[in-house]
Structures are given as C-alpha cells and as structure tokens.
Amino acid sequence: MSKAKNRFICRECGRLFAGWLGRCPRCQAWDSFEPAPDKPAVTAAAPSEGRAAAMTLDEVPAEEAVRLKTGLAELDRVLGGGLAPGAVVLLAGEPGVGKSTLLLQAAAGTAKQGRRLLYVAGEESAVQVRLRAARLGLDLSSLWILPAVSLPEIEAEIGRGGWDVLAVDSVQTLQLPDLGGPAGSPVQVRECVARLTALAKSQGAPLWLVGHITKEGQIAGPKLLEHLVDTVLFFEGERDRPLRLLRAFKNRFGSVNETGVFEMTGSGLGEVTNPSAFFLAERPKGASGSAVTAIMEGCRPLLVEVQALVSPSPLAMPRRQTVGADPTRASLLAAVLEKKVRLKLYDRDVFVIVAGGAKIGEPAADLAVAAAVASSWLDRALPPDLLVVGEVGLAGEVRSVGRLRERLAEAARMGFAQAAVPLGELRGLKGLALEALGVESVGQFLARHLGFAGRGREETRSRRSEEI
Ligand code: TYD
Ligand code: MG
Numbered sequence: 001m002s003k004a005k006n007r008f009i010c011r012e013c014g015r016l017f018a019g020w021l022g023r024c025p026r027c028q029a030w031d032s033f034e035p036a037p038d039k040p041a042v043t044a045a046a047p048s049e050g051r052a053a054a055m056t057l058d059e060v061p062a063e064e065a066v067r068l069k070t071g072l073a074e075l076d077r078v079l080g081g082g083l084a085p086g087a088v089v090l091l092a093g094e095p096g097v098g099k100s101t102l103l104l105q106a107a108a109g110t111a112k113q114g115r116r117l118l119y120v121a122g123e124e125s126a127v128q129v130r131l132r133a134a135r136l137g138l139d140l141s142s143l144w145i146l147p148a149v150s151l152p153e154i155e156a157e158i159g160r161g162g163w164d165v166l167a168v169d170s171v172q173t174l175q176l177p178d179l180g181g182p183a184g185s186p187v188q189v190r191e192c193v194a195r196l197t198a199l200a201k202s203q204g205a206p207l208w209l210v211g212h213i214t215k216e217g218q219i220a221g222p223k224l225l226e227h228l229v230d231t232v233l234f235f236e237g238e239r240d241r242p243l244r245l246l247r248a249f250k251n252r253f254g255s256v257n258e259t260g261v262f263e264m265t266g267s268g269l270g271e272v273t274n275p276s277a278f279f280l281a282e283r284p285k286g287a288s289g290s291a292v293t294a295i296m297e298g299c300r301p302l303l304v305e306v307q308a309l310v311s312p313s314p315l316a317m318p319r320r321q322t323v324g325a326d327p328t329r330a331s332l333l334a335a336v337l338e339k340k341v342r343l344k345l346y347d348r349d350v351f352v353i354v355a356g357g358a359k360i361g362e363p364a365a366d367l368a369v370a371a372a373v374a375s376s377w378l379d380r381a382l383p384p385d386l387l388v389v390g391e392v393g394l395a396g397e398v399r400s401v402g403r404l405r406e407r408l409a410e411a412a413r414m415g416f417a418q419a420a421v422p423l424g425e426l427r428g429l430k431g432l433a434l435e436a437l438g439v440e441s442v443g444q445f446l447a448r449h450l451g452f453a454g455r456g457r458e459e460t461r462s463r464r465s466e467e468i
Pocket of ligand 2: 099100101123169
C-alpha cells in the first residue's frame with residue numbers, strides 16, 4: 001500500500017493536493033509542500049476549507065493541474081484528458097448497459113497508477129463485485145470496496161481520509177435515514193449527492209457517481225443532478241449487441257464532442273480504437289443493398305454500412321421499417337426515389353438497417369440510404385470502395401454536409417478509393433487520398449453508379465450532359 005501515496009500537504013494551511021507545487025494555490029506559501037502522511041486526519045484540512053477567501057483571477061494559478069488517467073484511453077478522452085482534480089463525474093445509463101463494469105475497470109486502471117480508489121457498492125454485494133473483478137482479470141488486492149447504502153456510513157469512511165478517488169455505485173441506492181423517503185427518491189438523491197460532492201471537493205478527490213436512467217422515469221434521474229456535477233457522461237448501447245458508446249453531455253473540464261467506443265465482451269469492456277473497422281468488419285463485398293457512409297460521432301468520423309432490403313409487399317400499405325435509422329426519414333427518401341427517379345416502391349416493403357448496431361442520426365447519411373434502397377431494388381451492387389455522403393432534399397437534390405473533409409479522410413484511411421459527395425462541396429476538397437465525385441442529384445448518382453436511368457430519363461439526361 002505504501003506505493004499508493006502520492007499526495008502532498010501544505011505545511012502552512014494543511015490543504016491536501018494530488019501533486020507537488022512550488023507555491024500553495026490556497027495560502028500562497030512558497031515551498032510549503034511535503035508528502036502527506038499515510039492516512040491524514042480529515043479534520044486537519046477541514047477548518048481552512050470552511051472559510052473561502054476571495055481572490056482576483058490573476059491570483060488563481062494558471063497552470064492546469066495534472067489529470068488522473070483511468071487507464072482506459074477511450075474514457076480518458078471523453079473526460080477531456082483524464083479526471084481533473086476534484087471533478088464530480090456522473091456516469092449515467094440504463095440498467096445493464098455496463099456502467100459498473102466500466103467503473104470497475106477504471107478503478108483498476110486508477111489503482112495501477114498507485115492511487116487509492118474507494119468503490120462504494122450499493123447495488124451489489126462485496127462478493128458479487130469480487131467475482132466480477134476476478135472475471136475481468138483485475139488485481140483484487142489493489143481495489144478497495146465499501147458495501148454500503150447509508151450516507152453517514154459512507155461519509156465516515158471517506159472522512160477517515162487517504163482516498164485519492166471516490167466512486168459511488170449508484171446514487172439511487174444512497175440513503176440518508178434522517179431525511180425520510182425511499183432511496184432513489186428525488187429528495188434523497190439530491191441531498192445525498194450534494195453532501196458527497198461537498199465532501200469530495202473538500203478533499204480534492206475526484207468523485208464518480210453512477211446514475212441509472214429508466215425509460216419509465218420512476219426513479220430520480222441524472223437530470224436532477226446535472227447542475228450538481230461537473231461532468232455528465234452517458235453510456236449507451238443495446239443489451240443484445242456488444243457496441244457501447246460513451247458520450248459527454250456536459251463537461252466543465254473538456255469538450256462535449258468526444259465519443260468513446262467500447263465493445264462488451266465476455267471479459268469486460270474492450271476499447272474499440274478503430275470503430276470504422278469494427279462497423280465494416282462483416283460487410284459483404286459485392287452484395288446489393290449495401291452502401292457505406294461516414295457519420296460524425298461528436299468530432300470523430302465513423303464509417304458505417306447502411307443496408308436495405310426492398311421486397312414485394314403483401315400489404316395494402318407497404319412497410320418502411322428501420323433499425324438504427326430514422327423511419328420517417330427513410331419513408332421520405334423512398335418517396336423521393338419514387339417521385340424523382342420513378343423507382344417503383346409503392347408496392348414494396350422497404351427495410352433499412354445500420355450494421356453493427358450503429359445509429360445514423362444525420363441527414364448526411366441520406367444519399368447512402370437512398371443508394372442502398374435503389375441498389376437492393378435493382379439488385380445491383382455499388383462499387384465496394386465507394387463512400388457515399390450527402391443530404392437529399394425533397395427535389396432529389398444532393399445537399400452539402402458538414403465536416404466533409406474529415407469524413408473523407410477517414411474513408412481514405414480505411415482504404416476507400418472514391419467518394420460520392422455533394423457537388424457544391426467538390427471545390428475545396430483538394431489533396432485527399434481518394435477521388436471525390438461531385439453529385440448533384442439522386443438521379444445522377446443512380447445513373448452513374450448503378451446504371452439506372454429510371455423513367456425520369458429527361459431529367460437524368462440533362463444532368464448528364466452538364467456533366468460531360
Ligand atoms: P453492468 O456493468 O452490471 O451494468 P450496469 O451497472 O450498467 O447495470 O453490466 C451488466 C451486463 O454486462 C450484464 O448483463 C452482463 C454483461 N457483462 C458482460 O457481457 N461481460 C462482462 O465481462 C461483464 C462484467 C458484464
Ligand atoms: Mg451496476
């Protein structure tokens with residue numbers, strides 16, 4: 001345990017810090033830091049914490065304190081480079097998505113760096129957590145657990161000091177007996193979290209909070225806590241699929257545009273460092289009804305495969321069903337294909353899925369959806385090395401999308417040789433390692449890449465002559 005000590009105490013004001021500084025940011029004393037004793041009494045720091053002293057902003061130390069890494073690069077990136085000292089991070093998600101697993105793995109990563117993390121288990125017994133940690137292959141001797149739900153008990157343990165990081169799983173199990181009401185009720189959750197946050201901040205220890213979200217919204221959800229915490233991370237994924245996405249919803253210590261990608265395996269959460277390869281892994285080459293597009297997950301481009309199946313419908317009102325794509329948008333694109341290129345879909349069922357459990361929420365994927373639908377209808381495959389990007393308007397025109405260059409760079413990295421892009425954006429796309437082909441309309445795309453002129457030949461022909 002002795003290696004766990006990496007904390008410093010200011011001789012003058014008694015405040016604890018996670019790292020050494022030449023001058024104490026609190027009392028301004030120079031060269032006053034010394035290694036903190038093994039288990040400092042919390043009361044040593046508490047009195048000076050009680051009185052806040054005002055200062056001008058130029059007195060505030062400018063240098064950013066060193067972030068504490070969790071050992072999971074995907075998680076550290078979403079946090080903005082690791083845990084900031086004293087940060088309170090809410091990890092929210094539906095039950096079973098893998099919050100406890102992620103936290104336990106992060107705890108082990110933290111411990112590997114010699115930091116003591118206290119894992120307060122309110123939902124599972126110590127035995128269950130031990131079994132899980134063993135299954136995950138974690139070093140059991142470096143993980144500290146406190147099975148408890150009573151806030152005073154938890155506060156007492158934290159108050160003994162010596163913890164570098166605190167983790168509470170979950171906020172909905174916490175209970176303050178004096179307050180009344182069941183655990184998980186808004187009053188209990190808010191009060192318990194407020195007290196824990198204050199305690200953690202006073203010790204300068206980052207605090208992880210796990211919060212469940214339920215569709216029914218019966219228990220107090222993360223919304224209630226948003227303003228109390230520094231960072232809100234959402235962990236998302238479907239139970240029967242391995243893919244898990246970690247998104248920052250609020251972050252006082254970093255960007256909210258980062259997304260972490262994980263895969264739930266038999267031995268815990270694995271980091272997916274090359275998500276495009278993950279999503280395209282099982283893509284059938286040369287099959288009809290498949291198109292690859294690039295979506296933005298935060299500030300990260302991801303290549304995903306859109307698959308479509310068009311089949312004769314026995315129903316009076318044919319189906320337009322989707323998995324991972326917006327069904328309204330898919331029906332709209334089907335209508336555009338029908339009206340603008342005369343692709344007969346009124347008596348066909350149209351199914352669209354995004355492979356690998358990914359979701360396309362952006363109009364930038366429109367052209368790929370239309371391309372996959374047309375490819376299935378015609379039973380002709382698109383070139384396997386073609387990326388398709390563009391929004392489709394109601395007139396069948398292909399509109400521009402944001403961050404095109406980054407999307408194409410990702411495609412080039414993944415070995416794509418050509419990309420169909422909105423014509424208007426062709427200029428300014430110099431110097432890419434793939435060939436960008438400007439597309440003006442859906443009709444033009446289908447004529448060029450699927451050899452389909454449709455019954456709207458007049459229109460397509462005129463577009464083509466412009467092209468030549
Ligand atoms: P868990 O972390 O308990 O979810 P949460 O805390 O968000 O409720 O994870 C629950 C699911 O993850 C569980 O159904 C089993 C699965 N799982 C694996 O597939 N592999 C593993 O190694 C672990 C630990 C869990
Ligand atoms: Mg859990």
